[in-house]
Amino acid sequence: xxxxxxxxxxxxxxxxxxxxxxxxxxxxxxxxxxxxxxxxxxxxxxxxxxxxxxxxxxxxxxxxxxxxxxxxxxxxxxxxxxxxxxxxxxxxxxxxxxxxxxxxxxxxxxxxxxxxxxxxxxxxxxxxxxxxxxxxxxxxxxxxxxxxxxxxxxxxxxxxxxxxxxxxxxxxxxxxxxxxxxxxxxxxxxxxxxxxxxxxxxxxxxxxxxxxxxxxxxxxxxxxxxxxxxxxxxxxxxxxxxxxxxxxxxxxxxxxxxxxxxxxxxxxxxxxxxxxxxxxxxxxxxxxxxxxxxxxxxxxxxxxxxxxxxxxxxxxxxxxxxxxxxxxxxxxxxxxxxxxxxxxxxxxxxxxxxxxxxxxxxxxxxxxxxxxxxxxxxxxxxxxxxxxxxxxxxxxxxxxxxxxxxxxxxxxxxxxxxxxxxxxxxxxxxxxxxxxxxxxxxxxxxxxxxxxxxxxxxxxxxxxxxxxxxxxxxxxxxxxxxxxxxxxxxxxxxxxxxxxxxxxxxxxxxxxxxxxxxxxxxxxxxxxxxxxxxxxxxxxxxxxxxxxxxxxxxxxxxxxxxxxxxxxxxxxxxxxxxxxxxxxxxxxxxxxxxxxxxxxxxxxxxxxxxxxxxxxxxxxxxxxxxxxxxxxxxxxxxxxxxxxxxxxxxxxxxxxxxxxxxxxxxxxxxxxxxxxxxxxxxxxxxxxxxxxxxxxxxxxxxxxxxxxxxxxxxxxxxxxxxxxxxxxxxxxxxxxxxxxxxxxxxxxxx
Amino acid sequence: xxxxxxxxxxxxxxxxxxxxxxxxxxxxxxxxxxxxxxxxxxxxxxxxxxxxxxxxxxxxxxxxxxxxxxxxxxxxxxxxxxxxxxxxxxxxxxxxxxxxxxxxxxxxxxxxxxxxxxxxxxxxxxxxxxxxxxxxxxxxxxxxxxxxxxxxxxxxxxxxxxxxxxxxxxxxx
Numbered sequence: 055x056x057x058x059x060x061x062x063x064x065x066x067x068x069x070x071x072x073x074x075x076x077x078x079x080x081x082x083x084x085x086x087x088x089x090x091x092x093x094x095x096x097x098x099x100x101x102x103x104x105x106x107x108x109x110x111x112x113x114x115x116x117x118x119x120x121x122x123x124x125x126x127x128x129x130x131x132x133x134x135x136x137x138x139x140x141x142x143x144x145x146x147x148x149x150x151x152x153x154x155x156x157x158x159x160x161x162x163x164x165x166x167x168x169x170x171x172x173x174x175x176x177x178x179x180x181x182x183x184x185x186x187x188x189x190x191x192x193x194x195x196x197x198x199x200x201x202x203x204x205x206x207x208x209x210x211x212x213x214x215x216x217x218x219x220x221x222x223x224x225x226x227x228x229x230x231x232x233x234x235x236x237x238x239x240x241x242x243x244x245x246x247x248x249x250x251x252x253x254x255x256x257x258x259x260x261x262x263x264x265x266x267x268x269x270x271x272x273x274x275x276x277x278x279x280x281x282x283x284x285x286x287x288x289x290x291x292x293x294x295x296x297x298x299x300x301x302x303x304x305x306x307x308x309x310x311x312x313x314x315x316x317x318x319x320x321x322x323x324x325x326x327x328x329x330x331x332x333x334x335x336x337x338x339x340x341x342x343x344x345x346x347x348x349x350x351x352x353x354x355x356x357x358x359x360x361x362x363x364x365x366x367x368x369x370x371x372x373x374x375x376x377x378x379x380x381x382x383x384x385x386x387x388x389x390x391x392x393x394x395x396x397x398x399x400x401x402x403x404x405x406x407x408x409x410x411x412x413x414x415x416x417x418x419x420x421x422x423x424x425x426x427x428x429x430x431x432x433x434x435x436x437x438x439x440x441x442x443x444x445x446x447x448x449x450x451x452x453x454x455x456x457x458x459x460x461x462x463x464x465x466x467x468x469x470x471x472x473x474x475x476x477x478x479x480x481x482x483x484x485x486x487x488x489x490x491x492x493x494x495x496x497x498x499x500x501x502x503x504x505x506x507x508x509x510x511x512x513x514x515x516x517x518x519x520x521x522x523x524x525x526x527x528x529x530x531x532x533x534x535x536x537x538x539x540x541x542x543x544x545x546x547x548x549x550x551x552x553x554x555x556x557x558x559x560x561x562x563x564x565x566x567x568x569x570x571x572x573x574x575x576x577x578x579x580x581x582x583x584x585x586x587x588x589x590x591x592x593x594x595x596x597x598x599x600x601x602x603x604x605x606x607x608x609x610x611x612x613x614x615x616x617x618x619x620x621x622x623x624x625x626x627x628x629x630x631x632x633x634x635x636x637x638x639x640x641x642x643x644x645x646x647x648x649x650x651x652x653x654x655x656x657x658x659x660x661x662x663x664x665x666x667x668x669x670x671x672x673x674x675x676x677x678x679x680x681x682x683x684x685x686x687x688x689x690x691x692x693x694x695x696x697x698x699x700x701x702x703x704x705x706x707x708x709x710x711x712x713x714x715x716x717x718x719x720x721x722x723x724x725x726x727x728x729x730x731x732x733x734x735x736x737x738x739x740x741x742x743x744x745x746x747x748x749x750x751x752x753x754x755x756x757x758x759x760x761x762x763x764x765x766x767x768x769x770x771x772x773x774x775x776x777x778x779x780x781x782x783x784x785x786x787x788x789x790x791x792x793x794x795x796x797x798x799x800x801x802x803x804x
Numbered sequence: 805x806x807x808x809x810x811x812x813x814x815x816x817x818x819x820x821x822x823x824x825x826x827x828x829x830x831x832x833x834x835x836x837x838x839x840x841x842x843x844x845x846x847x848x849x850x851x852x853x854x855x856x857x858x859x860x861x862x863x864x865x866x867x868x869x870x871x872x873x874x875x876x877x878x879x880x881x882x883x884x885x886x887x888x889x890x891x892x893x894x895x896x897x898x899x900x901x902x903x904x905x906x907x908x909x910x911x912x913x914x915x916x917x918x919x920x921x922x923x924x925x926x927x928x929x930x931x932x933x934x935x936x937x938x939x940x941x942x943x944x945x946x947x948x949x950x951x952x953x954x955x956x957x958x959x960x961x962x963x964x965x966x967x968x969x970x971x972x973x974x975x976x977x
Contacts, residue, residue, distance in 0.1 A: 146915030146952050276911040283916040284904040284923055286850015286890035293849040301844070326815075326833070354853075355833065355840040427854050427862060427917045427951040476852070476917030477951050508855040705911045709954065713914055716953025739859035739949065748942040750955035 058311050058340040058372070060547040060583070112179035123246035125208055125254050127179055128157050128201040131246040136163050136229060139173035141194070143185040143448050144279070145426075145478030146713075147768035148706035151278045153194055155703055159270045160202030160263060163242065164228035170278040175450040175470045185448040185475075186483050186586070188669035188766025191702055195764055200257035205249075207260045212248035213240050265700065272759075274705040279474065291446030291473035294433040294503065300329050301354045302502040303361045304490045306346040308513055309732030310582055312373035313345045318365040322349060325363065327356035330498050334490075340547070340583055342456050342489040344514075350498050354505055361507075374581035374732030378421070381520065381578055385543040389416060389524035393541065393574035397560045400570035405537030409528030413609040417525060417598045419794035420726035422518040423742060424587060428476020429511045432491035435501035436461065441468045441492060446475040448482040456485045457492040480586035484516055508738050515734075517727060518587030519545045519556045519580070521594055525602045533610035535621065537570045540598075546577035547584060553577075555590030562591070563599045563666065566628040567621050567635070582729060588717065589769035592668035597722065597794055600664035600777025605790065614781065615646050615663055622665075633667035637697045640758055641665065641674040645695035648756055649676035655785075658682065662781025664774040671770025672697040675715070677778040679751075681786045681801070688804040689719060689751040689779065694771060699764040701757050710767040712753045718775025720745035724797045749803040820882050822846065823892030834880035838872075839863045841879045842889060850890035850920045854949070861948030864921035864928075865889050871928035871947070890920035893927060902972065903927050906964040914952035922948050926962045934969050936962070 112127030122132035130137040138154035138161075154170045177183055182193070206226055213231035214221045217238055225232050229242045265271075282289055307313070314333045322331040329350040336345035347366055351357035406412065433444040434457075441461055447453045450470045458465040475482055491504035506514075524541035544556040551557070558573045565571055587593060607617035625636025642665050646652075651661060658680050665674040673696045679689045692715045701707045724743055728735045736742040776794065783801060784790050791799045815831045820841075827846055842848040842865070851874055854862030858873040865874045866888040893901045900908065903926050913919045922945065929936055929944040936944065941962045950958065 144915075146913075148914070274911070276908060277913055277916075279916060280908040280911065280913060281900070281904075283913050283919050284890070284900065284907045285894060286848070286920050288849050290852075290917060292853065295847075353836075353840065353844045355836045355844070425951060427852075427860065427915070427949070429853065475915060477915045479951075505853075508857070709911065709914055709957065712956050713953035716955055717951075720953065738857050739855045740857060743859075744949050744951060745953075745955075746947075746949060747945045747955040747959065750953075750959070753956055 058581070059338055060340045112176070121247050121250060123205070123208070123250040125205045125249070126201050127173060128198065129161065129205040131205070131242050131249070133243060133246070135169055136167050136242060137169050137171055140170055141173045141180045141183050142190050143183070143450065143472055143475060143478075144172070145185045145448055145475040145482065147185060147190070147710065148277065148703060149185065149190045150474075151275060152703045152706055153190060153198060154278070155270050155275055156195065156198040157202035159268055160199045161206050162226040162229070162269075165270050165275060167229045172472050175454070175472050177451045183450055185478055186480070188671070188769045190766060192670065192763060192765045199262050200260065203260040203262055204255060204257050207255055208249045208252050209242050209245050211252055212245045216240070216245070216248060272701050272704060275703045276705060289474040290428055290476050291433070291444060292428055292431045292476070292505070294444040294473060296433060296435055296444070296501045299433065299501040299503055300350045300352065300498070301357045302348060302350045302491070302494045302504045303357050303507070304334075304346050304348050304494065304504060305361055305364050305366065306344045306514055307368045307370065307373060309368075309370055309373035309375070310340070310344065310514070312368040312370045314347060315367040315369045317347045317367070319347070321365075322360050322363060325356070325360050327352035328360050331360070332497055334493055334497070337460060341484050342486060343460050343493055344486070348494045348497065350494065350502055357505070358507065374729075376580055376582050376729040376732050378520070378728040379730065382418070384578060385418070385522035388543050388576055389522060389541055393576040395572060396558055396575045397565060397571055397573035399560070399565070402537050402539060402570045402572040405570035406526070406528045408530070409536050410531045411609050412526065412528045413605050414524070414526045415602060415605055415790065415792050417523040417601070417792045419520055419594050419597060420728065420798075421520045421584075422587060422721060422725050423512055423515045423727050423736070424477075424479045424481035425511075425739075425742060425744065426475070426477030426479050426481050429508055430487035430506040431504060432488045433501065433503040434491040434495035436492070436495045436499070439463055439467055441495070443468065443470045443488060443492065444473055445470055445485075445488050446473045446482060447485055447488060448475065448478045448480075449485065453485040453488045456489050460489045461492050461496050479588045480590065481515065483586055486514070512727070512737055512742065513734050516583040516585035518590075518593065519553045519584040521545070521556065523598045525598065527602060527606040527609070529606060529610040533612045535568060535606050535610070535617070538564060538568050538572070540573045542573055542575045544575060544577045545580040545584060547580060549579060553580070553584035554586045555593070556584065557591070558595065561629065561632055562595055564603070564621060566632055567623065581732065582734070589668050589772045592666060592769070592773040594794070596664065596666040596668075596773030597776040597780065600666060600774065601780045601792065604662070604777070604781040604784065608784075615642070615651055618642055618663065618665060633672060637672040637758070637760060637762075638665055638667060641672050641695040641697050644756055644758060645674040645676045645693050648695065648754060649678060649691070649693035651676060658786055660782045660785030660787070662778045662783070662785055664777035664781060666770070666773040666777075668773050669770045670698070670765035671767060673770050673774050675771075675774040675778040677775070677782040679779065679782045679786060681783055682804070685801045686804040687723075687783060687801050689749070691752040691754060692775065692778070693754045693756075695756045695758065696767070696771060697758040697760050698767050698770070699762040700759050702764055707757065707767050708755045711755045711771040714769075714771035715753050715775050716745060716750055718772050719749070719751070719779065719803070722776040722779060722794050722796055723801070723803050724795050726795050726798070745803065816880075818879070820879070820887060821885070822848070822887045823889060829879070832879060835878045838865065838874040838877045838879050838882060838887070842874065848889050848891050852917055852920060854918070859949070860918070860921075861925060862918050862921040864924040864948065866924060866928055869928065869931045871925050890924060893923070901927075902968040903930065903961070903965040906961040906968065910957050910961045910964060912954050912957040912961050914954055918948060918950045922950065922958055926958075926965065929962065930966055930969060934973070935966060
């Protein structure tokens with residue numbers, strides 16, 4: 055049997071990477087209102103881009119005899135009210151609220167009149183439906199505005215016909231069409247029937263609002279599912295039940311790549327409530343179906359007990375022998391050796407030779423788990439060759455493709471019901487749990503809900519890879535940074551490409567900013583699957599480069615803020631997908647000013663600053679903290695300044711930033727997974743301990759609402775947190791920590 | 805490798821008091837954690853599974869007004885006690901209670917998965933201590949993890965609910 059193949063991941067990673075890259079760059083600032091389709095495409099570099107949603111809005115599903123007004127797949131208005139459809143998976147990033155807000159704005163509906171529903175999964179109609187890369191807002195911004203504006207134009211036309219007046223004499227407000235000169239008004243509900251009879255105009259031809267007329271966008275709007283959440287109503291994948299459903303678990307080898315040799319299946323089948331127990335061979339695709347033993351039983355508790363009673367003999371010839379301590383040993387050797395250059399600009403050697411001072415430091419970060427709080431689960435039913443899935447996934451389209459492959463039916467025979475996700479963080483981009491549920495449902499012939507335990511979730515995660523960076527830098531007689539060398543040791547799953555988030559490209563900070571930059575990159579072979587984890591790459595590179603920049607400022611004897619602004623330099627756009635240094639400097643200055651940078655602080659207290667550009671977001675953070683004699687760290691306050699263009703939902707945007715700060719602190723202080731003999735050493739939250747409320751600092755969030763198209767906020771506020779805190783700890787103590795999590799250097803959260 | 809004991813097949817029937825009503829349970833293993841009884845047998849899925857070892861608090865319910873992790877609490881131990889789940893907080897007319905209301909108004913949730921447990925922990929705190937200090941709030945809520953990191957808003961929501969309760973009590977006096 056062939057060993058595991060890791061190729062299948064490419065379709066998901068490439069999709070999200072290209073979506074992000076197509077959207078991440080912007081040209082000169084433009085008023086949004088002036089953007090027509092061609093300009094927007096030009097700005098985003100997405101001319102002919104496969105992922106740009108067509109501006110022809112998706113067709114509504116025709117329902118015979120219904121009088122509902124459904125001009126496209128986003129809007130439905132009838133006697134019962136206004137329904138707006140949210141097209142993308144909700145994973146906590148708030149898109150079930152923010153995307154419909156964009157439609158409602160151009161529709162000119164009163165938000166209070168709107169009911170939001172999750173749309174069907176239909177990528178032929180809606181274009182890409184996924185949650186990843188902080189792309190939902192930028193990809194859908196214009197298309198959703200046009201969808202709302204199209205519906206509004208038709209309602210206005212319906213009113214004009216009814217009153218026999220010109221369209222131009224009508225205005226709209228709060229779900230009503232108004233004829234000011236006669237005082238006549240009609241609600242959208244009243245006009246729905248007549249609007250439904252009209253031809254749908256071309257979305258490109260309908261006028262869009264001037265942003266100064268926005269009534270909903272930029273407001274604080276609370277989440278559309280908030281009330282259902284606090285009532286405990288079923289929303290999540292795990293809450294799904296279907297008629298005749300049984301409960302399933304799936305036990306895989308703790309060392310990935312292990313195959314089932316034998317198992318005590320008869321003993322398991324004799325247990326109370328067990329319906330069936332059987333071996334699945336797997337399909338050799340590391341991202342789809344690993345070999346294992348499935349058990350199906352009457353209840354979750356019974357199936358969990360049966361799982362504990364499993365006795366499996368594994369064939370581990372091809373199984374993982376990954377060892378973190380071995381990786382550290384190898385990296386310690388490699389850091390002194392040269393490696394393949396992936397970035398080499400200017401003349402690095404000359405810069406170092408001509409410098410007056412140098413600094414160096416060896417940085418290291420551990421592997422991390424996603425630990426999304428809802429353990430993986432999926433409900434699957436296969437009847438008459440048709441597969442029905444209820445899945446909390448970030449990539450429903452890819453899930454359909456994978457499940458179809460595993461079951462052996464065409465993708466057109468798969469229906470996926472998108473469920474709310476109890477966290478994503480990148481884990482649910484990958485649909486192994488959907489494949490398992492599908493294969494089990496096929497085998498037993500009855501609907502099943504597959505439930506992973508937390509231990510499963512930790513052991514079969516697709517981890518954020520660890521990494522090692524031997525950094526060297528040089529400064530000249532004026533204290534200016536002249537040379538930058540980054541000897542990077544990373545990991546590869548497929549033997550050639552670095553894992554997702556484990557490769558440095560020329561645009562990684564300070565690429566494009568410093569003249570002489572060299573990055574040498576070597577990837578260590580690694581079998582445990584590594585993949586996207588909130589702000590892939592940026593989430594660890596920011597820690598290294600943001601800390602080392604401070605080291606160089608210190609070496610030069612200069613203020614870090616001053617050096618950071620000097621490195622950013624004159625306002626300019628760094629390539630079509632790069633940062634704008636003017637926007638970068640803007641957030642750095644604002645964060646510093648709001649945090650009170652430069653104040654005299656008492657002994658043991660320090661401030662640190664960091665900036666990072668990722669997912670098209672420009673974010674600066676300042677940490678203010680105290681460190682006790684016994685290295686207990688109390689983070690008092692984190693001040694964040696962000697420029698992601700105009701804010702769609704102020705409440706949601708602030709929440710994303712606050713959450714990113716907490717996630718950042720939690721991860722940098724104490725989160726690590728390690729491996730020995732191919733097996734993860736941390737099994738649950740007792741050994742993978744996330745931050746709790748007493749450690750949460752005050753978080754002060756400021757937005758610069760620049761005139762660029764809006765971009766996403768699920769990820770970019772995460773990366774700058776770690777370097778800001780590491781730098782503040784140095785400011786407070788004079789000790790430079792270079793290991794993440796920092797608990798490995800003895801610093802713990804107070 | 806570890807091998808758990810096979811089920812002994814002990815089965816009982818019992819009644820439990822949940823959200824003010826008595827619910828009859830059919831044949832059930834008395835060791836079944838309350839969490840799975842709520843979710844699988846009684847269709848009360850607001851209480852969530854997160855870790856299974858009393859670490860995350862997503863499964864928090866009240867037993868006689870005290871916050872308990874239902875994922876490790878055997879159904880046999882419930883006895884005559886009153887169990888309150890997230891579904892039992894709203895008034896009989898469906899009106900949200902002050903804790904739920906604060907959670908909605910302050911837009912606490914991101915993914916929302918931990919939030920029913922957070923709400924129950926806050927409810928337990930305020931039932932025992934209607935006017936908690938900041939420190940008491942932090943300590944009471946420390947048994948619940950929010951992976952999305954909404955702690956700043958949770959803290960604010962507990963305070964808002966506490967002051968709302970104080971107003972309600974004052975108004976009713």
